[in-house]
Amino acid sequence: MATRALDRVGSEPLWRQLQRELLNRLDAGEFSEQFPGEMALAEEYGVSRHTVRQALRQLRADGMIVAERGRQPRVAPQPEIQQPLGALYSLFASVEAAGLPQHSIVRTFDTRADALVAERLGLEASTPLVYLERLRLAGDEPLALDRVWLPASLASPILGADLGHTSLYAELAARTGIRLDRGHEDVHAVIPTAAERNQLNCAHDVAAFSINRLSHAHDRPVEWRHTLVRGDRYALTAEFSASTGYRLVQSPPAD
Amino acid sequence: MATRALDRVGSEPLWRQLQRELLNRLDAGEFSEQFPGEMALAEEYGVSRHTVRQALRQLRADGMIVAERGRQPRVAPQPEIQQPLGALYSLFASVEAAGLPQHSIVRTFDTRADALVAERLGLEASTPLVYLERLRLAGDEPLALDRVWLPASLASPILGADLGHTSLYAELAARTGIRLDRGHEDVHAVIPTAAERNQLNCAHDVAAFSINRLSHAHDRPVEWRHTLVRGDRYALTAEFSASTGYRLVQSPPAD
C-alpha cells in the first residue's frame, strides 16, 4: 500500500487531516464491514500510531467505528438509526411499556400538494407530497391523530405499504434507505376542537398536546408531521442533570 | 514535592488511578483557583506526561478543569451550577429572549406541612416545608402559576428574601450554598379550572402545561414544584439528533 500524502507544512494537525480523510472514505462506502487496524493506518499514512489513535478517538466515541482488543475493527452497523427520539416516541414508548398494544387506522394515504407544508419543508408550493393521516390507538382507545407529509420524490415507494401495524420510519428505511437523523419539534398545549374530540373519543374537559415536527436526513428536510395527542392519560416525562443534560424518558404507568 | 504512590502492579491503569486521585483532591477543595500543569503532575506522580493527559482528558471534556495554551490551568468556576434546565427554564428563557421583562407576584411565602408533597420528597408527612406561591408575569401579562415546596431544614434561610424579582435558585444558592444538580419532571396538557383561568387572566378556550418537578442536590430531594403555564402563547421547542440527543431550545418568537 502506497503512503498517502498528508500536509506536513500547513498548520492543520495531522490527526485532523487523517480524521477528515477517514470520514470521506467512510462516506464513500470504503471499509464496508472491514476497517484497517491502527498499525495499518499508521503505515499507510506515514504517521505514528499515536497520531492514528488521536484521529480515531472521536470516530470511536461517536460510534462510527467499533474496535476492541483482539477483534477485527469494523464500521458500526448503522450509526444513524434515529427512528426513535423526540416527544412522540417518548409518549408512544410509555404506552408500549404499559403493555398496551398499539395500531393505527389509516384515514388517508395519497399524494397531494400543500403550499403551507411545502414551505416548511423548504420546497416549492406545488411540490407533490405523500400525505398520511392516521388515528393511533392504544388498546382499543384512541391515543393520537397523526398527520405526516413527505416529499413524494423521496417517499413515493412507501405508498403501497400497510401502515396500520408497522412504523412509518421502519417502512421508509426499508423501501428507500432513508433514515432520519435530525429533527426539530415544538409542543403546544391546546384544547381539541369538537371534531378532534370526536375522533379521539375524549371528553370535553380534556386538553391535548399538539406536536409539530420537522425531520431531516443528511440535512435534507424529509418529514413534516403534526400530531395531536390526548392529554388526559399521556404525559411527557424527563430527567435532567448537569452531566447528562435533558433526556425524555418513558412516563410511569398512567394514573 | 514528594512523588505520590500509584499502584503499578495491580491491573488498574495508572491514568485511571490518577484521575480518581485528582477527583478526590478536587472534591476536597484543593486546587481552589489553581491547578497544577501537566509537567508538575507528571513529576509529582512519577508518570509520563502522556499518562497525565489521558487522566485529564475526561476532566477537561466534562468542564471540571479549564486549560489553554500559555494560560495557567484553573478549576472550572462552578461545575454543578444547574439552576437553568428543564421545560420551565426553556419556557421562561424564550420569554426573556423575546424581550419581555419578567417578574413575580408573591402570593404566599411561609412554612407549613403538606403530607402529599412530603411523601414525594421522601420525607415524613409532618416535616415542615417552606412554601412559595407566585404568579409569574411576562410584561404585564400573567404567564404561569408557580408553587414550590422545599424542606425547611435546608431552605428556611430564604424566607426573608424578596422573590418578586430574583430567581429562587439564585437566592437558594446565595443563602444556603445549595445548587440543584439533578431533576425529574413530567409535563401534562390540561384545561385550567375557572379559578386558575382567572388568575392567569386567560380565555376559556386556552389550555395549559402542568409541570411537576422533583429536584435534587447531591442526591437529596430539595424541591417539589408544580407550575401551570398558559398554553396559548408559550410552547416547548426541542432539537434532536443522533449525536446530540434531545435538547430543549428557546421557542421562536411567539406567534
Place this chain on the structure above:
DNA sequence: CAGTGGTCTAGACCACCGA
C-alpha cells in the same frame, strides 16, 4: 499463534500567553 487495541515511556518541537 499472529494481530488487535490499551497502556506507558522518554523524548521532541511548536504556538501561545503572561510577566
Place this chain on the structure above:
DNA sequence: CGGTGGTCTAGACCACTGC
C-alpha cells in the same frame, strides 16, 4: 522570556481475540 498545552515520534509490554 519561561511555562503552558497541542502535537508528534519511536519505541515498548501487555491482555485479549480468533484461527
